[in-house]
Amino acid sequence: MVNNSFDQRGTVNIEIVHKAFSGSKGTLLALKDILLTIDPGEFVCIVGGSGCGKTTLLRIIAGLETEYEGAVFLDGKQLLGTGLDRGVVFQEHRLLSWLTVHDNVGFGLAGLPREECSRDIRHYIGLVGLDQFEYEYPHQLSGGMSQRVAIARALAGRPEVLLLDEPFASLDALTRMRMQQEILRIWEAERTTVALVTHDIEEAVYLADRVVIMSPQPGTIRNILPVPLSRPRDRTDEEFVRVRKSIHEELFAPDGMTSPAADSF
Amino acid sequence: MSTAEQNRRLVWKGAAAELTAKPPDKIRRIFIPDRLLGWIIPVSVLLAWELLARLGMLPPNWLPAPTVVGKTIYQLAVAGDLFKHAGVTIARVAVGFLLGASAGTLFGGVTGYLPVARKLLDPTLQALRSVPSIAWVPLFLLWLGIQETSKITLIALGAFFPVYLNLSVAMRHVDPKLLEVGKLYRLSSFQMVRRLILPAALPEYIVGLRSGLGLAWMFVVAAELLGASSGIGYLMVDGEMTGRASIILASVILFAIFGKTTDWIMNAVGRGLLGHRSR
Numbered sequence: 001m002v003n004n005s006f007d008q009r010g011t012v013n014i015e016i017v018h019k020a021f022s023g024s025k026g027t028l029l030a031l032k033d034i035l036l037t038i039d040p041g042e043f044v045c046i047v048g049g050s051g052c053g054k055t056t057l058l059r060i061i062a063g064l065e066t067e068y069e070g071a072v073f074l075d076g077k078q079l080l081g082t083g084l085d086r087g088v089v090f091q092e093h094r095l096l097s098w099l100t101v102h103d104n105v106g107f108g109l110a111g112l113p114r115e116e117c118s119r120d121i122r123h124y125i126g127l128v129g130l131d132q133f134e135y136e137y138p139h140q141l142s143g144g145m146s147q148r149v150a151i152a153r154a155l156a157g158r159p160e161v162l163l164l165d166e167p168f169a170s171l172d173a174l175t176r177m178r179m180q181q182e183i184l185r186i187w188e189a190e191r192t193t194v195a196l197v198t199h200d201i202e203e204a205v206y207l208a209d210r211v212v213i214m215s216p217q218p219g220t221i222r223n224i225l226p227v228p229l230s231r232p233r234d235r236t237d238e239e240f241v242r243v244r245k246s247i248h249e250e251l252f253a254p255d256g257m258t259s260p261a262a263d264s265f
Numbered sequence: 266m267s268t269a270e271q272n273r274r275l276v277w278k279g280a281a282a283e284l285t286a287k288p289p290d291k292i293r294r295i296f297i298p299d300r301l302l303g304w305i306i307p308v309s310v311l312l313a314w315e316l317l318a319r320l321g322m323l324p325p326n327w328l329p330a331p332t333v334v335g336k337t338i339y340q341l342a343v344a345g346d347l348f349k350h351a352g353v354t355i356a357r358v359a360v361g362f363l364l365g366a367s368a369g370t371l372f373g374g375v376t377g378y379l380p381v382a383r384k385l386l387d388p389t390l391q392a393l394r395s396v397p398s399i400a401w402v403p404l405f406l407l408w409l410g411i412q413e414t415s416k417i418t419l420i421a422l423g424a425f426f427p428v429y430l431n432l433s434v435a436m437r438h439v440d441p442k443l444l445e446v447g448k449l450y451r452l453s454s455f456q457m458v459r460r461l462i463l464p465a466a467l468p469e470y471i472v473g474l475r476s477g478l479g480l481a482w483m484f485v486v487a488a489e490l491l492g493a494s495s496g497i498g499y500l501m502v503d504g505e506m507t508g509r510a511s512i513i514l515a516s517v518i519l520f521a522i523f524g525k526t527t528d529w530i531m532n533a534v535g536r537g538l539l540g541h542r543s544r
Contacts, residue, residue, distance in 0.1 A: 063449075064445060064448065081451075082448055082449045082451055083451065084450070084451070088449050090442070092442065094442055094443060094445075094446050096443065096446075096461070096464070096465075098464045098465075098467070098539075098540070098542060107446070107450060107460075108449070108450035110456075110460075137541045137542075139541075157450070
């Protein structure tokens with residue numbers, strides 16, 4: 001499954017030995033011995049309870065956390081800091097309230113020729129289905145629409161990897177399901193590598209080629225399960241439920257998370 | 266519950282609703298719409314004042330009738346004094362406010378962006394701020410003389426602090442989550458300030474400018490009362506010296522008009538700058 005010839009771009013190699021946060025109450029070991037390769041064009045979901053370091057892992061790949069032992073490679077090149085080769089979507093949309101949808105999407109493209117920029121921006125606004133809203137401001141948009149703009153912004157730099165940190169967690173259930181379909185459609189159109197962090201097992205099974213299951217204290221990879229289902233997937237399908245159940249069991253197994261309530265940290 | 270009791274309750278409920286809901290409606294229909302409500306007191310006071318003055322029940326040299334004050338303003342305008350003095354006062358406010366607000370912007374910007382600068386400068390500036398600005402007047406007069414420099418310095422000082430404080434705090438409190446977006450796109454420090462920090466801090470900066478302008482008007486009165494040969498504050502002193510209350514009242518009204526007008530202009534400029542954000 002691992003494709004090490006870099007003729008297709010977007011291979012992520014993660015080799016994190018150790019990542020700790022030191023605070024006033026001492027140091028917290030956030031991640032330990034994370035070895036993971038994400039193939040070009042692959043959709044990987046990272047699931048785990050709160051405090052398992054899944055967001056930290058994503059932030060390391062994004063280049064927002066740089067103090068750690070180990071290395072992350074994109075197409076064989078070590079990643080140091082942030083870059084346009086990775087697009088990031090956060091749980092909150094993080095749009096700039098003083099810019100239109102158009103300017104928010106183009107925020108990272110400053111410096112490129114204006115004409116070309118505008119065309120790219122329109123393309124991505126169209127891709128997330130917001131053509132009608134190009135010159136609206138964020139406060140005029142709903143939560144789901146704002147998150148679409150955030151996705152368009154992340155894609156506008158033509159990244160090789162799209163990193164999503166619980167992007168739909170703050171949306172209502174119906175909007176979330178629609179956005180899950182949307183992100184699959186966008187992924188199929190763009191064919192970028194995608195890593196999506198979530199605590200929603202169903203979301204992971206619905207979206208991912210492989211599900212990375214993490215356990216806390218310290219954050220480690222507990223198991224990696226492939227999802228052998230063709231798309232579009234049916235959430236009520238027997239096989240879907242079976243995969244979902246196996247991930248659930250893996251997450252709550254005796255030496256994994258002690259219990260769903262034990263993540264009070 | 267029996268049907269009779271139910272009916273009784275319904276009747277009671279209906280009566281209660283009538284009691285609570287109807288009277289305000291009636292009052293509103295009898296009297297005037299909400300937006301005119303605020304005019305009732307000032308208009309009545311003015312009418313009563315005018316009436317009492319005309320009946321000779323108020324000493325005219327202490328409290329002249331509103332129409333007399335209006336006439337005084339008209340006479341000042343006809344004689345050209347009004348424009349001369351108003352021009353001087355407005356010029357002082359404009360220069361003092363521009364200097365103070367510019368310095369406030371500079372210091373606020375530097376301390377808002379650089380933590381080192383804040384640690385270095387903020388304690389001193391906060392200590393200076395806790396001195397009531399009028400207390401500087403004797404020193405300014407001693408150092409800078411009784412001419413324009415001391416007045417403008419005082420006005421600038423008044424305008425400085427709100428601008429400084431609002432900008433500095435607003436820049437410091439820009440959501441770190443937005444700054445991370447800038448980091449993702451590898452913005453330089455300069456771009457970070459120009460494209461993220463300043464736009465995010467703009468609403469509070471405008472609030473600072475507005476209160477700075479308000480204080481500039483306050484301090485021009487102080488400066489002109491304490492020693493001036495022109496300006497609306499001088500008119501007030503002149504009115505006091507010559508025992509003409511109508512001139513003092515006319516000056517008070519002029520200050521109110523100018524203060525309100527410039528605040529309105531500043532507000533309009535702010536709305537323009539904020540665009541859709543001011544809504």
